[in-house]
Amino acid sequence: xxxNSVRALIIVGFSIITLTLIGLFLPTILKKDNEIQYAxxxxxxxxxxxxDSNGNKITEAAFVGSPSVLFFGFTHCPSICPLALHRLSLLxxxxxxxxxxxxxxxxxxxxxxxxxxxxxxxLSSFNNRIIGITGDSKKIKALAKSWGIYSKKVPLDxxxxxxxxxxxxxxxxxxxxxxxxxxxxxxxxxxxxxxxKLL
Amino acid sequence: MKNVKKQLSIFFVIFTIFIANSTAHEYKxxxxxxxxxxxxxxxxGAITAGGYMxxxxxxNQSYNLAAIVVGFAKxxxxxxxxxxxxxxxxxxxxxxxxxSAHGSVELKLGEYHIMFMNLLKPIIKGEIYEGILYFEKAxxxxxxxxxxxxxxxxxxxx
Numbered sequence: 228x229x230x231n232s233v234r235a236l237i238i239v240g241f242s243i244i245t246l247t248l249i250g251l252f253l254p255t256i257l258k259k260d261n262e263i264q265y266a267x268x269x270x271x272x273x274x275x276x277x278x279d280s281n282g283n284k285i286t287e288a289a290f291v292g293s294p295s296v297l298f299f300g301f302t303h304c305p306s307i308c309p310l311a312l313h314r315l316s317l318l319x320x321x322x323x324x325x326x327x328x329x330x331x332x333x334x335x336x337x338x339x340x341x342x343x344x345x346x347x348x349x350l351s352s353f354n355n356r357i358i359g360i361t362g363d364s365k366k367i368k369a370l371a372k373s374w375g376i377y378s379k380k381v382p383l384d385x386x387x388x389x390x391x392x393x394x395x396x397x398x399x400x401x402x403x404x405x406x407x408x409x410x411x412x413x414x415x416x417x418x419x420x421x422x423x424k425l426l
Numbered sequence: 427m428k429n430v431k432k433q434l435s436i437f438f439v440i441f442t443i444f445i446a447n448s449t450a451h452e453y454k455x456x457x458x459x460x461x462x463x464x465x466x467x468x469x470x471g472a473i474t475a476g477g478y479m480x481x482x483x484x485x486n487q488s489y490n491l492a493a494i495v496v497g498f499a500k501x502x503x504x505x506x507x508x509x510x511x512x513x514x515x516x517x518x519x520x521x522x523x524x525x526s527a528h529g530s531v532e533l534k535l536g537e538y539h540i541m542f543m544n545l546l547k548p549i550i551k552g553e554i555y556e557g558i559l560y561f562e563k564a565x566x567x568x569x570x571x572x573x574x575x576x577x578x579x580x581x582x583x584x
Contacts, residue, residue, distance in 0.1 A: 247460060302471065303474050305475060306476045306536055307514045309469060310536060312469075313577060320563060349469045349472060350470050350472055383543070384543075391513055392514060392518070393513050393514075394514040395512050
């Protein structure tokens with residue numbers, strides 16, 4: 228009887244200690260899990276030397292120092308690219324003063340037609356934080372591939388062609404690492420939150 | 427076949443010039459109602475643009491939007507955007523766009539659209555952009571495309 232009482236006491240005691248320990252460490256364990264999920268960043272992309280929409284040389288260094296958003300597209304694209312750039316412009320404008328801490332790049336997948344001057348003109352109707360990137364087509368191809376962008380030329384009637392391409396907007400941390408992607412069709416407020424987290 | 431269609435359409439362009447038409451944003455041809463044809467304003471230097479509208483069929487048979495002819499672009503085709511694993515693909519809708527009996531089709535951003543290629547003049551609000559839509563079985567109709575800002579949605583407007 229006595230032995231049983233002692234045993235019960237030990238069990239209860241151990242249970243209390245175990246539960247307390249779990250209670251104490253649970254937030255840390257969960258937080259760690261969250262952090263791990265959150266820090267699913269990846270080093271993507273290769274070094275490059277291309278031309279920006281102001282006619283200046285641009286390299287991978289542009290993606291470091293401030294967080295960035297990247298979008299790959301082409302100016303002959305009739306709806307998705309302007310739609311994505313429009314969405315991006317609205318998102319940038321919603322950041323208010325903080326927008327100066329975010330860089331945005333529109334990388335053409337059609338450098339043959341999209342010279343820096345074409346990009347400069349085209350981008351003038353969107354938020355001026357969005358800088359175009361073009362240059363040698365082989366370098367562009369390699370850069371797009373290194374970011375996991377699918378891109379394929381598809382002939383249309385005559386000499387026209389369109390380009391099938393990944394239409395996600397990439398969010399990069401200030402170390403240039405890929406953090407996550409958003410879609411131009413995503414909920415606006417959620418996308419805005421994701422961008423704010425970068426800043 | 428396509429050339430024949432194009433020639434036919436060009437004939438109808440000339441033909442319809444002589445027919446009085448309305449400039450309202452709703453058109454009727456037989457059992458078909460065409461609601462608010464519009465083009466989304468293009469960024470400077472763009473040489474392609476998308477044309478949109480809603481087509482409602484109140485008839486007992488299906489109709490086919492087979493061709494579009496405009497004076498402000500070298501070519502106009504019906505295209506469709508297909509999203510596949512985050513990849514955007516644009517394809518011509520071969521054989522025209524079907525509007526089923528008692529059905530409707532909305533051409534809108536990111537889905538079906540009239541793809542205007544090699545624009546002969548930029549798309550600017552305030553300018554007039556006319557086109558001829560040719561429907562098999564219903565004939566053709568001249569429409570005016572209004573110019574709308576990016577983000578415009580037809581349902582907000584109705």
